[in-house]
Amino acid sequence: MSKSNLTYGKINDDMLAMLETPHPSYYLLLLGFLTALGLFVISIAIQVDVGMGYSGINHPIGWGFYITNFVFWIGIGHAGTLISAVFYLTRAPWRTAIYRSAEAMTVFAVMTAGLFPILHTGRPWLGFWLIPYPNQRMLWINFKSPLAWDVFAVTTYMTVSILFFVMGLVPDLAILRDEATRRGQKLRALIFTPFAMAWRGTNHQWLHYMRGYLIFAALATPLVFSVHSIVSWDFAVSSIPGWHTTIFAPYFVSGAIFSGLAMVMTVLIPVRVVFNLEAYITNHVIQSVCKVILFTSCIVGYAYGIEFFMAYYSGSPFERSLFYYRPFGAMVGWNLLGTHEITFPQIAFWLMIFCNVIAPLPLWRWKIRNNVICVWIICGLINVGMWFERFNIVGSSLQHEFLPSTWSSYWPTVIETGITIGSFGFFFTMFTIFVKTLPPMAIMELKEAIQPPIKGGHHE
Amino acid sequence: MSRFTGVWATFEYLDEFSNAIRAVKNKGVVPTVLSPCPRHEIDNAMGNPETRLPYISLVFGALGCLIGFSFPAWTASDWVLPVSEKAIVAIPPFAVIGFELTILFAALFTLLGVIGLATWDALKNPLPKALKRYVRFQRDRFGIVIPCDLRHTKDYENLLISHGAEEVYIENE
Numbered sequence: 001m002s003k004s005n006l007t008y009g010k011i012n013d014d015m016l017a018m019l020e021t022p023h024p025s026y027y028l029l030l031l032g033f034l035t036a037l038g039l040f041v042i043s044i045a046i047q048v049d050v051g052m053g054y055s056g057i058n059h060p061i062g063w064g065f066y067i068t069n070f071v072f073w074i075g076i077g078h079a080g081t082l083i084s085a086v087f088y089l090t091r092a093p094w095r096t097a098i099y100r101s102a103e104a105m106t107v108f109a110v111m112t113a114g115l116f117p118i119l120h121t122g123r124p125w126l127g128f129w130l131i132p133y134p135n136q137r138m139l140w141i142n143f144k145s146p147l148a149w150d151v152f153a154v155t156t157y158m159t160v161s162i163l164f165f166v167m168g169l170v171p172d173l174a175i176l177r178d179e180a181t182r183r184g185q186k187l188r189a190l191i192f193t194p195f196a197m198a199w200r201g202t203n204h205q206w207l208h209y210m211r212g213y214l215i216f217a218a219l220a221t222p223l224v225f226s227v228h229s230i231v232s233w234d235f236a237v238s239s240i241p242g243w244h245t246t247i248f249a250p251y252f253v254s255g256a257i258f259s260g261l262a263m264v265m266t267v268l269i270p271v272r273v274v275f276n277l278e279a280y281i282t283n284h285v286i287q288s289v290c291k292v293i294l295f296t297s298c299i300v301g302y303a304y305g306i307e308f309f310m311a312y313y314s315g316s317p318f319e320r321s322l323f324y325y326r327p328f329g330a331m332v333g334w335n336l337l338g339t340h341e342i343t344f345p346q347i348a349f350w351l352m353i354f355c356n357v358i359a360p361l362p363l364w365r366w367k368i369r370n371n372v373i374c375v376w377i378i379c380g381l382i383n384v385g386m387w388f389e390r391f392n393i394v395g396s397s398l399q400h401e402f403l404p405s406t407w408s409s410y411w412p413t414v415i416e417t418g419i420t421i422g423s424f425g426f427f428f429t430m431f432t433i434f435v436k437t438l439p440p441m442a443i444m445e446l447k448e449a450i451q452p453p454i455k456g457g458h459h460e
Numbered sequence: 461m462s463r464f465t466g467v468w469a470t471f472e473y474l475d476e477f478s479n480a481i482r483a484v485k486n487k488g489v490v491p492t493v494l495s496p497c498p499r500h501e502i503d504n505a506m507g508n509p510e511t512r513l514p515y516i517s518l519v520f521g522a523l524g525c526l527i528g529f530s531f532p533a534w535t536a537s538d539w540v541l542p543v544s545e546k547a548i549v550a551i552p553p554f555a556v557i558g559f560e561l562t563i564l565f566a567a568l569f570t571l572l573g574v575i576g577l578a579t580w581d582a583l584k585n586p587l588p589k590a591l592k593r594y595v596r597f598q599r600d601r602f603g604i605v606i607p608c609d610l611r612h613t614k615d616y617e618n619l620l621i622s623h624g625a626e627e628v629y630i631e632n633e
Contacts, residue, residue: 008496008600052595139539143532144553145548152560160567167571171497171598178595197575200599203506211511212574216567219517223563230556371624447497453600453623455473 006279006450015439015446016179018275022436026274032431036425043418044119057410061398065416066120068391069423070258073113074154074231074426075252075386078224079260080106081161084168085220088213092440094288096449097280100442101435102270103165103265108430111389112423117150146230146237153230160223164216171209171444172228174199200397212308228252235393241318242326242397245310251303258296258356259386261289262379267388269376271435283370288371293382300389304357325400326392330407344411345396348388355385390437463633464588467547467616469625470596474501476624477602481505483619492585494603502602505513516573517566524565528558588631601626 047054057064080102087095109219122158130151132141141148174196180188182208199205232252235243265286272281311323326349329342359381362368369375395410472478476494478501484491485507495502503509532554534558540548587605604625607614614631620628 012599134535140535140543143535143557144550149553149556149560156560156564159564163567163571167574175598178598182595198582200587200592201494201496202582202585202587203493203495203502204497204585205578207503207509207578208511208513208574208581210498211513212570215514215517219521219563219567219570222559226556226559305547354485357473430515444497448499451471452474452501453472453498454475 006446008447008450008453011443011450012130012175012179014277014280015441015443018177018440019176019436019438023274026432030429033425033429033432036422038422038424038425039418040426043422044414047119048124049414049418050415054413055416056410058408060406061395061408061410062310063120063394063398064267064410065391065412066116068118068387068394069420070116070395071231071252071390072387073109073116073343073423073427074157075091075114075158075256075259075390076229076263077106077109077161077260078228078253078256079264080109080259081157081164081220081224082260083264084164085217085224089221090219092288093449096445097277097282097285097441098264098268098289099445100168101268101431101440102260103161104440105170105260105264105267105398105431105433105437106161107158108167108427108434109260111430112160112427114154114158115423116424127260146233149230150234150342154228154291157223157227160216161222164220166207167213167216169195169438169444170197170199171198171201172439172442174201175443225253228256235397240397240401241316241322242307242311242393242400245307247303247306247310251300254296254299254303255386255389258293258300259383261293261296262382262386265289265293265375266377267431269372269379271440272372277441280446281443283372286372286375287366287369290363292374293379294360294363297356297363297382303430304353322397322400326396331460342400343409345392345399348392348395350390351388352385355381356389359385394436464586464605464607465610466580466588466605467620467628467630468588468591468603468605469620469628471592471602471604471624472600472626473624474499474602477504477604478505478622480604480625482495483623484604484616487619489606489608489615492587492605494591494597494605496598496602513570513573513577514583517570520569521562521566524561524563525558527565528561529554532557537539565624584607588629589633590629590631 026303055064055066083102084099084106092267117130120123120125121127121129132143132148132151134140173192177192177196179190180186229249229252232248235250236245238244246348268281269286272278308323311319325343326345329346358376360419362374364376367377399409400407467476469480471480481491481493481502482505485505490506493506495556525633526563529551533549536548536550542548565614585605585607591605594601594603608616610632617628617630
C-alpha cells in the first residue's frame with residue numbers, strides 16, 4: 001500500500017466512495033452476470049426435473065462436470081483463507097489491501113461449490129441426507145468413509161470462513177454506521193447499527209477482537225490445508241488408476257492456492273481500475289501475488305511430471321495405460337493422416353499443461369508482473385487451466401479403469417455446460433453486489449498499516 | 461445499565477493520547493480508551509493487558525476433539541459392521557472428524573467468547589451517552605473515558621487539556 005498521502009480520514013472517504021451510487025456500467029456488468037445466473041437456475045431446473053439421465057454421466061463414469069466444478073470452486077475458495085489467515089500469521093503486509101475481497105470470494109466460492117454435491121446426488125430435495133444422522137434403526141453413517149470426511153471438512157470450512165469474514169467486517173460496519181450518521185444518512189445508519197454489534201472501538205473490544213482474530217487465523221491455517229487434502233482423499237483413498245497416489249494432498253492444496261490467487265487477480269485487477277485503487281492495490285501487491293502464483297505453478301508442474309514418473313516406475317500396467325490415455329487418447333495404430341478420435345480428457349490435459357505450466361512462465365519477468373493487463377490475461381488462463389486440471393483428474397481415470405471392457409467416454413451435455421457457465425454467474429453476481437454493499441477492503445487494517453497521526457517525534 | 465459520572469476527551473494525535481493515558485494511569489485510574497484502529501502504542505500505555513479468550517478457545521477446541529474421536533468410536537461400537545479384518549474403532553479415519561470438530565468448536569466459541577468478554581467489559585465500564593453520539597472515533601480521533609467523582613473532574617479536565625486534548629466533556633448522568 002502506498003502510505004505517503006493516506007490519513008485515517010482519507011481512508012474512510014476513499015472506501016466509502018466505493019459504496020456510492022455506481023456508474024451505469026456497473027449495472028450493465030451486473031446484468032451480464034445475472035443473465036449467467038439465470039442460465040444456472042434454468043439449467044438446474046431442467047436437470048432436476050428430467051433427472052440425471054440428462055447429464056453426460058454414465059456407467060462407469062459417475063463423476064463428471066459436477067464433481068469437477070465442486071473441486072474447482074473449493075480450490076478457488078482457498079486463496080481467501082490463505083491471504084487472510086496464513087499471510088496474517090506470516091506478517092505479509094501486502095495482504096492488507098486484498099484480503100477482504102479474497103475472504104468474500106472464499107465465502108461465495110464455497111457456497112457455489114456446496115451446490116454441486118447436492119446437485120450431483122440427482123435428488124437435491126434429499127440433500128439433507130448428507131448430514132450425519134442415524135436412520136430409523138439408529139444406524140449411524142460410516143465415519144470411516146472419505147465422503148463423510150468431506151462433509152465435515154467442507155461444512156467446517158464454510159462455517160469458519162463465514163465467521164472469519166463476518167468477524168473482520170464488524171469494525172468496518174461500525175465505521176459505516178458512524179459515517180452514515182455523520183453525513184446525515186439516517187436510513188443507512190439505522191441499517192448498519194444492528195450489524196455493527198455495538199462496536200465503539202474501546203480498548204476492551206480491540207483487546208478481545210485482535211486476540212480472537214489471531215486465534216481464528218491460527219485455526220484457519222491448518223484448516224485451509226486440510227480441506228483440499230480431504231477433498232483429494234475422496235480420490236486418493238480409492239484404488240482407481242490415476243487417483244490412488246500419496247501426492248494428491250499437496251498436489252490439490254498447491255493447485256487450490258494457485259487457482260485461488262489467480263481468481264483473486266482476475267477479480268481485483270478490474271476492481272482496482274474501476275475504483276481507482278492504485279494507491280491501495282499497488283503494483284507491489286500484484287507482484288507479490290504473482291510470485292506466489294509462480295511458486296505454486298512450479299509445484300503443480302512438478303506434480304504433473306512426477307505423476308507420469310510414478311506411473312512408469314510403479315510398473316503397474318493400469319497406471320501406465322492411464323497416463324498414456326490422458327495426453328494421447330486410446331492406444332490405437334498411429335497413422336499420418338490420422339483417424340484418431342480426440343477425447344475430452346485429451347483436450348483437458350493439453351489445456352491444463354498450457355495454461356498452468358507454460359502460460360505462467362512470463363511471470364518470471366519483472367516487466368510482465370508489473371503489467372496488470374498481462375497479469376490479468378495470464379491469471380484468466382490459469383483459471384481455465386485449473387478447471388481443466390480438475391476435469392483431467394475427475395474424468396479421465398473413470399474412463400480408463402482396470403478392464404478394457406469397461407472403458408467408456410464422457411462428453412458433457414448442454415445442461416451440464418449451462419450449469420458450469422452459470423456457476424460463474426452465481427459467483428460473480430454475489431461478488432459484484434458485495435463490492436457495492438460492503439467495504440471491499442478492511443478499513444481498520446488499512447489504517448493500522450499507515451503512519452499514525454503524530455504531533456512530535458516518531459511513533460513507537 | 462450503569463450511569464456514568466466522569467470525564468471524557470478526544471485527541472487528534474496518537475503520541476499526546478498515549479502520554480495522557482500514562483498520566484491518568486499514574487493517578488491510579490484505569491481509563492477506557494477508544495481508537496479508530498488497534499495501536500501497540502495504546503497497548504503499551506495501558507500496560508499490555510491480557511484476555512482470557514485463549515483459554516475459552518483451548519477448552520472448547522479440546523471438547524470438539526474429544527467429541528470428534530469419541531462419537532464415531534461409539535457409533536462404530538454400538539452397531540458393529542466388520543469389513544474384512546479392518547479395525548472397528550479405527551483411529552486414523554476418526555482423526556479427520558476429530559480435527560474438523562476441534563477447529564469448528566474452537567472457532568465458534570472463540571467468536572462467542574469475543575462477544576461475551578467484550579459485553580462483560582462494556583457492562584463493567586459504562587460509556588457516557590454523549591460519547592456514543594460522537595461519530596469520529598471510527599474515523600480519525602482517539603478518545604479517553606475517565607470514571608470519577610464530580611469533585612475530581614476538574615483535575616482530570618486540566619490534566620487532559622495539558623496533554624493536548626482537543627475537546628473535554630464532564631458528564632454526570
